[in-house]
Amino acid sequence: MFELNTSIFTLKELKNTDISAYDAVYLGDPFCRQYEDNLSENYKDLKSAISIVKDKGKKVFVSTYAVPRNSDLKAVEKTFCLAAKLKADAVEIQNYGVLRMIRDIIPKMPVHAGSLANIYTVATAQKLKADGVKRIKGNYELCLDELAELKDSSGLETEVLLHGKMILGISEYCLTKKWLGKKTGDCQGLCRKNNCLSSRKLVLNNFGRVTLSGKDMCMIEHLPLVLKKGFRVFRLETFRETRGYAAEVGRIYKGAIQEALGSFKYQPRKHLLKLKKFSPLGFCNGYYFATSGQDYIHSQK
Amino acid sequence: MVAFPHYLFPAFCGDFNCFRPGQRGFAFYIRTFLIMPVKTNKTKLLAPAGSIEMLRAVFSCGADAAYVGPLGWSRRRARFELDDSSIKEAVDIAHTQGKLLRTAFNTFPASSEISAGLKKIGMFLKMGVDGFIMTDPGFISLAHRNFPQAQIHLSVGASALNKEEFDYYYKMGVSAVAVPCELTLKELKTLKEKSRCGIEILVHANRDYTYLGRCTMSSYSSHTWIKDKNNKNQFYGSPNRGGLCYRICKLPWNPKGPRQWVKSCYPAVKNGLGNNAYFLFDDIPAYLKMEVDWLKVQGREYSIPLIKEIISFYRGIMDMAFAGGSACKDKVMRRKINELISWRDKERDSMTSQLLKEGCN
Numbered sequence: 047m048f049e050l051n052t053s054i055f056t057l058k059e060l061k062n063t064d065i066s067a068y069d070a071v072y073l074g075d076p077f078c079r080q081y082e083d084n085l086s087e088n089y090k091d092l093k094s095a096i097s098i099v100k101d102k103g104k105k106v107f108v109s110t111y112a113v114p115r116n117s118d119l120k121a122v123e124k125t126f127c128l129a130a131k132l133k134a135d136a137v138e139i140q141n142y143g144v145l146r147m148i149r150d151i152i153p154k155m156p157v158h159a160g161s162l163a164n165i166y167t168v169a170t171a172q173k174l175k176a177d178g179v180k181r182i183k184g185n186y187e188l189c190l191d192e193l194a195e196l197k198d199s200s201g202l203e204t205e206v207l208l209h210g211k212m213i214l215g216i217s218e219y220c221l222t223k224k225w226l227g228k229k230t231g232d233c234q235g236l237c238r239k240n241n242c243l244s245s246r247k248l249v250l251n252n253f254g255r256v257t258l259s260g261k262d263m264c265m266i267e268h269l270p271l272v273l274k275k276g277f278r279v280f281r282l283e284t285f286r287e288t289r290g291y292a293a294e295v296g297r298i299y300k301g302a303i304q305e306a307l308g309s310f311k312y313q314p315r316k317h318l319l320k321l322k323k324f325s326p327l328g329f330c331n332g333y334y335f336a337t338s339g340q341d342y343i344h345s346q347k
Numbered sequence: 348m349v350a351f352p353h354y355l356f357p358a359f360c361g362d363f364n365c366f367r368p369g370q371r372g373f374a375f376y377i378r379t380f381l382i383m384p385v386k387t388n389k390t391k392l393l394a395p396a397g398s399i400e401m402l403r404a405v406f407s408c409g410a411d412a413a414y415v416g417p418l419g420w421s422r423r424r425a426r427f428e429l430d431d432s433s434i435k436e437a438v439d440i441a442h443t444q445g446k447l448l449r450t451a452f453n454t455f456p457a458s459s460e461i462s463a464g465l466k467k468i469g470m471f472l473k474m475g476v477d478g479f480i481m482t483d484p485g486f487i488s489l490a491h492r493n494f495p496q497a498q499i500h501l502s503v504g505a506s507a508l509n510k511e512e513f514d515y516y517y518k519m520g521v522s523a524v525a526v527p528c529e530l531t532l533k534e535l536k537t538l539k540e541k542s543r544c545g546i547e548i549l550v551h552a553n554r555d556y557t558y559l560g561r562c563t564m565s566s567y568s569s570h571t572w573i574k575d576k577n578n579k580n581q582f583y584g585s586p587n588r589g590g591l592c593y594r595i596c597k598l599p600w601n602p603k604g605p606r607q608w609v610k611s612c613y614p615a616v617k618n619g620l621g622n623n624a625y626f627l628f629d630d631i632p633a634y635l636k637m638e639v640d641w642l643k644v645q646g647r648e649y650s651i652p653l654i655k656e657i658i659s660f661y662r663g664i665m666d667m668a669f670a671g672g673s674a675c676k677d678k679v680m681r682r683k684i685n686e687l688i689s690w691r692d693k694e695r696d697s698m699t700s701q702l703l704k705e706g707c708n
Contacts, residue, residue, distance in 0.1 A: 113558060115530070116509050116537055142484065143511030162561055164505075166455035166588070169485025173519075185455070187563055187585055189572075195458055214564045215557030218529040221620070225612040236611075241604035243616060246707055248568050248595065257557065257620075259567060338584065339567035 047307070048278040050300055051205075052292055053109065053285050056083040057091040060098060062289060067296030068282075070105035072138055075285070076112040076160065077216055077256040079121065082235060086110060086125050096132045105135040112140035112162045113216055123147055130155050136180065139163065149178060156180045158205075161213060171200035181205060181279065186212050189336040194275040203279050206272065208265045209295055209321070210283025211251060211258035212332055212339065220254040238286055242327070248340065249327050253286060259339065264329035266299070266321060267314045267345035269306040291324050314345065390635050390642060392665060393449070393547070394658050397427035397647030402437050404655045409662030412447035413437075414480060416647065417467060419579035421451040422504065422586055427647040431470065438475045449478040452486070453502035454589035457580045461486055465493055472497060482560065482587075484519065491520025498522050503549060504560035504587065513542035523547050523640055528554050528625070532633055545640035550631065551657055551691075552645040556596060556621030562586075565593040569706045584706060593706020594699050596620040624695055626657075628664075628684050629675050635668045649694050657687060 051070035054060045065071060073095050074086030085092045086109055099106040108129035114122050122144055126137045130152045137155055139145045140162035148155055158181040159165060159174055165184050174182060181203040184193045190206075197204035222236045237254035244250075249260025263283075265272055272280075282299060284292035298317050306312045321329075329342045337343065394410035396402035402413050415437055416428040429437060434450060441448040450471055456464055468479060468490055478498035481487045482505045490497060501507055501516050503525040513524055523545030526535065539546055555562060563585070570584040582588035600616040602609045627634075634642065642661060646654050660683055664674040674680040 113506075113561070114509055116534055119509055119511060141508065141512060142515040143507075143509045143513075146511045146515040164455065164483075164560060164587070166458075167461060167483055167485045168458040169461050169489055170483055171485070173485045173488045185563075185587070187566055187570075187582070187588060192458065199458070212563075212567070214567050215555075215562035217557050219556075221556065221612070222608065225608075225615055227611075236605065236608045239605045239608065241602070241608050243600040243602055243620075245595075245598040245600045248598070248707075250564070250600075257564065333566070333570065336570075336572045338570040339563065 048280065048303055049105070050280050050282065050296065050303065051105075051107075052282045052296065054085070054095075054292075055081060055285055056085060057088070057095050058083060060085075060095050064293035065099070065102065065104065065296070067293065067300040068104060070107060070135070071099050072107045072109050073099070073134075074109040074125070076109040076138070076140055076162075077213075078220065078237070078254055079111055079118065080220070081237070087121065089124070089128050092125075092128060093132055096129075096134055100133075107136045107138055107158060108134045109138045109160070110140070110144050112160070113218070114141055114144060119143070119147065123151065126155065127151065145174075145177060145179070153178070159183065161186055161207075162216060165196070168196055168199040171196045171202055171204075175200050175202055183207075183281070186339065187333050190272065190275060190334045193277070193334075197276060204277065205279040205281050206265075206277050207263055207332065208269075208272070208280045208282055208299060210262055210281075210287075212263055212283075212330075213256055214250065214259055214339075215257040217255050217257070221252060222254040240288075251327075259330065259332075260327040261330040261340055261342070262321075262325040262327070263332045264318075264321060264325070264342070265331065265334070266302055266317045268331070268334070269302055269314065270312050271345075273303070273306055287324070295321065295324060389638055390640065390665065391447075392658065392661055393641045393643040395644060395647040395649075395654060396429075396437065397423065397649075398651075399429070399433055399436060399440070401647070401651050401654055402440060404651050405658045406440070406444050406446055408655050408658040409666075410446065410658050412449060412477070412641075413441065414449040414451050414643075416451045416453075417471070419575065419577060419581070420454065420456070420464065420467070420589065422453050422589060422591075423647050424591060431467075434471060434476070435474050441477075442475060447477040448475075449480055449500065450476050451480040451502070453480045453482050453504055455483045455587050456486065456589070460580060461489060465489060468494060468497060480525070481521075484516075487516070487521060488519050495520070500547060501525060501544075502560075503527055503552070506558045506560045508558075510538055510541045513538060513544045517542065517544045525549060525641075525643060527558060528552060529558065532630060535634075535639070536637060539637055539639065547641040547643050548627070548634050548639050549645060550627040550642045550661060551624070552643075553622065553624050560587060562592075564595050565706060566590070568595045569593060591702060591705075593702045594622055595703075595706060596622045597699055598703065598707070624691060626684055626688060626691075628681075631661075631664050632668045632673055632675065635665065646691075648698065649691065653687075653690055653694060656690070660684065660687060 053072040055075040075081040075084045138158045140160040251258040391411035394405035396413040482502040501524040525547040566585040583590040586592035597619040
């Protein structure tokens with residue numbers, strides 16, 4: 047009836063996370079190839095991780111590197127070939143070069159296009175459908191109405207982010223390493239810690255090569271609207287969060303979606319209060335209501 | 348073909364600024380005159396035109412082509428874009444001088460606007476526009492299907508990073524790609540050898556700490572979506588969608604987190620996260636040797652005198668290189684670029700202050 051998914055970057059995180067609330071998991075860090083034990087790069091771990099997720103009766107998707115240069119293409123090819131061999135349910139791409147490679151090498155592999163693929167228009171969604179893409183995630187800058195238009199006009203599964211940090215930018219280099227004065231080698235896992243940068247009213251979570259929103263996107267109050275628009279594939283971004291975040295936030299949303307689908311008297315307040323303790327920097331709705339990404343609008347009801 | 352170098356006879360080309368004291372030394376003119384530049388190289392110089400005046404100026408300084416933004420469709424403010432009748436005038440000016448004119452549809456438009464965009468492309472083709480700078484894959488695909496004769500150049504906002512991606516866009520109808528400034532000379536050589544797309548190098552542009560087109564930090568801070576008087580969607584704060592980037596990353600930042608992390612990034616973050624304009628200089632001979640298709644100067648928003656100087660400067664470097672000389676070893680040229688950097692930075696800093704004021708209030 048609906049799919050709730052999240053992303054997990056390492057085997058260790060997978061083993062330490064209760065994923066019972068989720069129907070599917072994206073494996074691997076698409077932002078940094080050097081991220082320690084990144085499942086997209088550690089093929090032995092990827093094999094174990096796929097098998098763990100499948101044994102739990104969940105769908106498993108494998109993420110590929112978002113910004114590959116020529117020198118990265120061989121490693122990316124190895125990742126998606128292994129994903130196909132291990133019978134992952136789909137491969138997620140953010141780069142059209144990778145899409146082209148998959149179509150050439152494993153034409154039947156289902157492909158999902160992620161938020162960094164810059165899908166802004168129905169025309170692009172239709173082009174991707176013609177290229178064999180099965181699922182899309184519109185750019186974060188699209189509002190809910192535009193995402194619904196993408197879904198309805200293209201006929202593609204359209205995933206929406208319901209909760210968690212939004213990706214605001216991806217860099218060529220790791221800022222953490224740059225600041226530490228390291229060109230290569232160990233970055234001491236500092237990007238796994240809770241680093242943030244603030245300026246005036248703005249807070250960013252800076253995690254090395256990827257910059258995330260400080261606030262958590264939170265759509266718990268607006269679930270009935272999201273469901274009314276026909277969305278049924280939902281992402282909760284839980285990577286690099288504190289232990290327990292993925293499990294608890296997943297449980298809250300799973301219950302809330304079931305409640306919103308089954309009852310006319312959906313009561314989001316209790317869910318919102320529970321979620322607040324996981325988001326010290328506050329909530330936002332992203333661009334879903336055509337506002338600034340960091341704004342939060344309460345439900346009218 | 349023997350060139351008529353504008354920088355040897357600047358007054359003939361209306362370039363009186365070239366005579367300003369300290370701008371160019373006498374030795375430069377003598378040296379260049381003795382070399383007698385001959386254009387044999389296929390690389391062309393593409394200049395910005397934020398107005399008809401800027402268009403005339405860049406052509407007078409030796410640009411081979413210029414690009415303009417149709418009102419509401421490019422990544423600049425309306426005052427640096429041209430309405431349809433001005434674009435017709437721009438085409439006529441360009442073609443009278445044997446130059447080329449491109450229009451920039453380099454945003455990700457709203458889905459509902461694609462058909463209007465296609466109509467505009469059809470109209471501009473009839474006017475004689477020589478090429479289109481585009482970003483959105485779906486829009487590109489439809490433009491190529493409807494107008495297979497249109498020359499489509501991929502905007503740097505698409506951030507095409509590898510040979511496979513170049514091929515993906517080539518099959519969609521793209522004939523040249525503006526490459527992200529992060530790519531190295533070695534990567535460009537590979538792309539030149541292995542891709543069927545032409546290559547466009549941005550010799551003067553902005554470089555952010557994120558990949559261009561892969562950043563929504565500005566609209567995260569401030570974003571307003573309105574329909575203007577022409578019923579065109581405007582997404583203020585979103586550079587990807589045609590609004591301006593508020594350059595939020597240039598704010599001074601305060602780090603919070605583990606002590607070692609805070610210690611490492613402070614005080615660097617006090618000066619922002621990294622967003623600077625650059626001029627390419629030392630690598631230009633290598634690009635020309637590689638026969639990249641275009642050297643492009645960004646800057647529709649800068650003053651006309653500054654853009655004139657920048658175009659003259661690059662025309663000079665290119666012609667010197669075509670003649671077998673190297674501007675990189677030329678002290679006058681090196682001094683000149685330092686002057687241009689400080690002039691440009693002064694104008695950019697003033698724009699940045701204004702943008703930050705808009706984006707943070």
